[in-house]
Amino acid sequence: MASGVQGRPLTVVLLGGGTVGASVARLLVENSRDIQERVGAPVTLSAVAVRDLAKARPGIPGELLTDDAAAAATSGADIVVELIGGIEPARTLILSAMAAGSSVVTANKALLAEDGATLYEAAGRQGVDLYFEAAVAGAIPLLRPLRESLAGDTVTKVMGIVNGSTNYMLTRMDEEGVEYGEVFDEATALGYLEADPSLDIDGHDAAAKAAILAELAFHTRVTLDDVHCEGISTVTANDVRAAQQMGFVIKLLAVAERTADGVIVRVHPTMLPRDHPLASVRGSFNAVFVEAESAGEVMFYGRGAGGDPTASAVLGDLVTAARNRVTGGLGPGESTYSKLPILPIGNAVTRYYVNLSVADKPGVLATIANAFSDNGVSIQVVRQDGHGDEASLVVRTHRATDAALHRTMDRLGELDMVRKVLGVMRVEGEAGD
Amino acid sequence: MASGVQGRPLTVVLLGGGTVGASVARLLVENSRDIQERVGAPVTLSAVAVRDLAKARPGIPGELLTDDAAAAATSGADIVVELIGGIEPARTLILSAMAAGSSVVTANKALLAEDGATLYEAAGRQGVDLYFEAAVAGAIPLLRPLRESLAGDTVTKVMGIVNGSTNYMLTRMDEEGVEYGEVFDEATALGYLEADPSLDIDGHDAAAKAAILAELAFHTRVTLDDVHCEGISTVTANDVRAAQQMGFVIKLLAVAERTADGVIVRVHPTMLPRDHPLASVRGSFNAVFVEAESAGEVMFYGRGAGGDPTASAVLGDLVTAARNRVTGGLGPGESTYSKLPILPIGNAVTRYYVNLSVADKPGVLATIANAFSDNGVSIQVVRQDGHGDEASLVVRTHRATDAALHRTMDRLGELDMVRKVLGVMRVEGEAGD
Numbered sequence: 001m002a003s004g005v006q007g008r009p010l011t012v013v014l015l016g017g018g019t020v021g022a023s024v025a026r027l028l029v030e031n032s033r034d035i036q037e038r039v040g041a042p043v044t045l046s047a048v049a050v051r052d053l054a055k056a057r058p059g060i061p062g063e064l065l066t067d068d069a070a071a072a073a074t075s076g077a078d079i080v081v082e083l084i085g086g087i088e089p090a091r092t093l094i095l096s097a098m099a100a101g102s103s104v105v106t107a108n109k110a111l112l113a114e115d116g117a118t119l120y121e122a123a124g125r126q127g128v129d130l131y132f133e134a135a136v137a138g139a140i141p142l143l144r145p146l147r148e149s150l151a152g153d154t155v156t157k158v159m160g161i162v163n164g165s166t167n168y169m170l171t172r173m174d175e176e177g178v179e180y181g182e183v184f185d186e187a188t189a190l191g192y193l194e195a196d197p198s199l200d201i202d203g204h205d206a207a208a209k210a211a212i213l214a215e216l217a218f219h220t221r222v223t224l225d226d227v228h229c230e231g232i233s234t235v236t237a238n239d240v241r242a243a244q245q246m247g248f249v250i251k252l253l254a255v256a257e258r259t260a261d262g263v264i265v266r267v268h269p270t271m272l273p274r275d276h277p278l279a280s281v282r283g284s285f286n287a288v289f290v291e292a293e294s295a296g297e298v299m300f301y302g303r304g305a306g307g308d309p310t311a312s313a314v315l316g317d318l319v320t321a322a323r324n325r326v327t328g329g330l331g332p333g334e335s336t337y338s339k340l341p342i343l344p345i346g347n348a349v350t351r352y353y354v355n356l357s358v359a360d361k362p363g364v365l366a367t368i369a370n371a372f373s374d375n376g377v378s379i380q381v382v383r384q385d386g387h388g389d390e391a392s393l394v395v396r397t398h399r400a401t402d403a404a405l406h407r408t409m410d411r412l413g414e415l416d417m418v419r420k421v422l423g424v425m426r427v428e429g430e431a432g433d
Numbered sequence: 434m435a436s437g438v439q440g441r442p443l444t445v446v447l448l449g450g451g452t453v454g455a456s457v458a459r460l461l462v463e464n465s466r467d468i469q470e471r472v473g474a475p476v477t478l479s480a481v482a483v484r485d486l487a488k489a490r491p492g493i494p495g496e497l498l499t500d501d502a503a504a505a506a507t508s509g510a511d512i513v514v515e516l517i518g519g520i521e522p523a524r525t526l527i528l529s530a531m532a533a534g535s536s537v538v539t540a541n542k543a544l545l546a547e548d549g550a551t552l553y554e555a556a557g558r559q560g561v562d563l564y565f566e567a568a569v570a571g572a573i574p575l576l577r578p579l580r581e582s583l584a585g586d587t588v589t590k591v592m593g594i595v596n597g598s599t600n601y602m603l604t605r606m607d608e609e610g611v612e613y614g615e616v617f618d619e620a621t622a623l624g625y626l627e628a629d630p631s632l633d634i635d636g637h638d639a640a641a642k643a644a645i646l647a648e649l650a651f652h653t654r655v656t657l658d659d660v661h662c663e664g665i666s667t668v669t670a671n672d673v674r675a676a677q678q679m680g681f682v683i684k685l686l687a688v689a690e691r692t693a694d695g696v697i698v699r700v701h702p703t704m705l706p707r708d709h710p711l712a713s714v715r716g717s718f719n720a721v722f723v724e725a726e727s728a729g730e731v732m733f734y735g736r737g738a739g740g741d742p743t744a745s746a747v748l749g750d751l752v753t754a755a756r757n758r759v760t761g762g763l764g765p766g767e768s769t770y771s772k773l774p775i776l777p778i779g780n781a782v783t784r785y786y787v788n789l790s791v792a793d794k795p796g797v798l799a800t801i802a803n804a805f806s807d808n809g810v811s812i813q814v815v816r817q818d819g820h821g822d823e824a825s826l827v828v829r830t831h832r833a834t835d836a837a838l839h840r841t842m843d844r845l846g847e848l849d850m851v852r853k854v855l856g857v858m859r860v861e862g863e864a865g866d
Contacts, residue, residue, distance in 0.1 A: 023727070027585065027586075027727060031585065031587065034587065034652075034771075035585060037652070037768070037770040037771075038584050038585075038652075038765075038768060133582060139725075139729060139731060140731055141574070141577075141582030141583065141731065144574075144577060144578065144581060144582050145574035145577065145578060145582075148577060148749060148753050149566060149574030149577050149578075149746070150574065150745065150749055151749050151752035151753065152460065152464065152468060152471075152745060152747070152748020152749045152750075152751055152752045153460075153464075153745040153748065153749065154464065154467065219467075219470070219471075277734065280710070280713070292572075292745060293741075294456070294460060294572070294741040294742060294744055294745035294748070295572035295735065295736065295741075295742050295745035295746070296572060296736045296741075296742055297735060297736070298572060298573055298733070298735035298736075299732075299733070300731070300732070300733060300734075301710065301731065301732040301733075301734070302728065302729065302730060302731035302732065303728065303729045303730070308727040308728075309727060309728050309729055311585075311727055312583065312585060312586040312725060312727035312728035313582070313728070314585070315584070315585020315586065315727075316581060316582040316586065317585075319581075319584035319585045320581050324762065327763045328761055329757065329760060329761065329762020330762060332471075335471060337470040338467075338470075
């Protein structure tokens with residue numbers, strides 16, 4: 001925006017005064033001169049709606065606080081920033097803000113994944129913007145590149161680490177060799193998990209983000225219900241050790257892929273080769289790989305959460321929405337024209353790791369190998385370990401459908417010589433995948 | 434863009450029918466249905482201007498070819514894509530296209546780095562768009578994130594590998610232990626270098642990209658002349674070996690940083706710790722780190738060159754510029770309001786590696802240590818190797834200004850016991866930098 005061309009002052013209402021809201025409010029003031037230059041008009045915070053007026057909120061001017069979110073949302077501000085989260089009252093507030101002519105910036109992944117269509121539809125009808133970069137992978141510019149930079153390309157796969165809490169836990173298990181229960185207690189004590197920890201550990205948070213990414217990548221409506229979701233609570237120290245012995249590391253991945261037949265979106269623990277770029281994403285960091293037909297592989301890496309990083313993404317959207325107010329432009333709306341079918345998880349094709357406790361007697365390997373090949377799963381590597389009660393067999397397969405692997409596991413369950421399934425996990429990122 | 438809302442057909446003229454141009458032409462046809470949906474109007478290629486009409490150009494419909502670039506540029510197309518490169522006639526063609534009301538998409542890093550202001554000024558005056566994602570780091574979405582996603586943040590440093598040819602050469606030197614001359618001959622034979630190889634090996638290509646990145650990051654006009662530039666031809670197998678012994682790798686980095694006093698932009702061979710994310714960027718890949726006050730560190734990684742990857746970036750810009758035609762919006766123009774001073778390289782603060790051939794006699798280390806400390810450079814690690822004529826001393830310093838290091842090197846040059854300077858290189862990316 002050319003400096004000096006200045007429009008009328010723009011107003012911003014914040015719904016939610018938590019960690020991210022406080023950062024947004026503070027940065028709007030601290031960076032007001034820069035924001036004014038970049039927008040082409042002054043941008044002023046006019047209200048911050050919070051639930052509890054009595055709570056101390058450093059960084060937010062007291063006179064802007066209100067506990068009437070509905071009134072704030074419909075005050076006709078140029079931009080309403082929704083940082084409450086969850087489905088209601090967030091959805092009603094966003095729709096009422098749009099009805100009052102406000103553009104909306106939100107970080108609400110749950111609402112977008114469950115009912116983004118309603119928000120997009122209202123934004124389109126009202127001619128206002130809907131931006132939500134902060135909903136996925138915090139500070140990492142990811143949605144704008146997908147929606148705009150890659151708009152002339154055909155995205156075939158999006159694969160990433162989009163939940164920092166579980167990545168922290170899996171990193172600790174990898175580094176310390178401890179069991180899941182121990183890192184869960186540690187993450188809880190450190191306050192790293194959502195109030196409902198199931199959102200993190202059962203993969204629901206990652207699944208919401210996967211749905212959002214898949215919709216943008218494939219121009220096809222994808223909601224949370226379309227995402228196959230497995231969490232990390234079944235990952236054992238034994239799995240971690242087995243992965244290490246093979247040169248792999250375990251990550252909770254969100255994967256959205258486009259096959260010849262349709263779209264598959266899944267979240268699950270995954271073994272990755274240690275030299276894969278996602279393998280070195282440790283602790284609470286996020287990273288996302290995008291594969292496109294012309295661009296090839298592109299990776300984005302950064303902080304996936306935290307007040308200031310998330311506020312950075314919110315403010316980037318806010319500046320863009322504000323610029324659109326000044327120039328009369330409008331950002332991209334929902335794009336679901338491709339209407340690709342959503343395929344069930346049985347169609348997903350990956351490699352697999354299978355770890356079995358087996359009877360220590362001749363012919364075990366041949367029998368088990370048959371169970372795989374009879375069900376259409378080709379074995380890549382197999383290793384026999386231990387003797388007697390400790391005898392185990394670790395198998396890595398070539399690429400096979402989830403359905404074929406499930407048939408194989410059913411068959412293995414019928415064999416007396418298989419005493420116990422110690423672990424089963426998908427494997428991604430090997431050369432040739 | 435809502436599917437079904439369709440505007441009038443939009444026209445595109447390509448200036449340049451080389452590798453990238455041929456990819457753009459082919460993809461415009463192959464992906465025309467997707468592009469139409471994403472733009473909200475059909476997008477049609479109306480002309481491709483080339484120098485030699487006789488040359489076979491697979492993928493480009495023959496009836497679109499013309500050798501009259503000036504007429505094609507001023508035909509009033511909605512979007513003119515400039516892929517000729519260099520200063521003239523590219524600049525004149527772009528300006529005449531804008532004067533005719535066309536928005537412009539270009540990959541021309543040289544022109545943008547030398548005289549971007551003229552292009553921006555013309556675009557602003559004409560009310561047309563100027564996009565140039567493909568000018569830096571090919572397929573990697575980088576400029577749009579800098580200009581838009583991080584528009585609410587304060588960028589403090591941009592550091593990256595933005596020249597694939599030299600990264601390929603340095604990767605080979607690291608892997609094979611060979612001398613620079615050998616990899617230069619190899620890269621030449623493989624056709625990896627520009628027609629004028631100096632653009633790659635002397636860092637000029639990276640410097641142009643650094644100028645573009647710095648201007649966007651710091652909202653300050655930065656041109657090629659503002660960039661301190663050193664190439665890779667002085668890097669020896671001995672430097673590579675010394676780096677390996679210390680756990681480092683040598684990369685040609687483009688660095689743009691904002692200090693309390695102003696902006697410093699530099700391109701030079703750099704030692705990086707092997708566990709730094711940029712250290713594992715091998716071969717012809719590009720990657721760029723961005724540090725911002727709120728977002729923290731963000732990294733972008735992907736293919737920096739090649740017909741299809743570069744075409745992907747061009748087409749992303751083309752879709753955006755076309756959408757703006759449909760919606761009446763306008764992308765961001767030049768933003769140089771910050772007007773930060775550009776500082777000389779002497780102000781740059783980094784760590785250093787210094788490798789000296791020294792006389793093998795008592796007191797050498799003390800004398801040399803004094804040469805550093807007397808000039809304000811603190812030594813972090815020093816290692817003495819060999820004996821007699823082979824005696825050498827490898828020093829890594831703490832952070833010091835370039836000016837202080839130069840004073841130190843001048844003093845070392847006066848010492849009889851320093852027989853030869855075997856290598857001097859900046860070191861980046863250590864913890865605490």
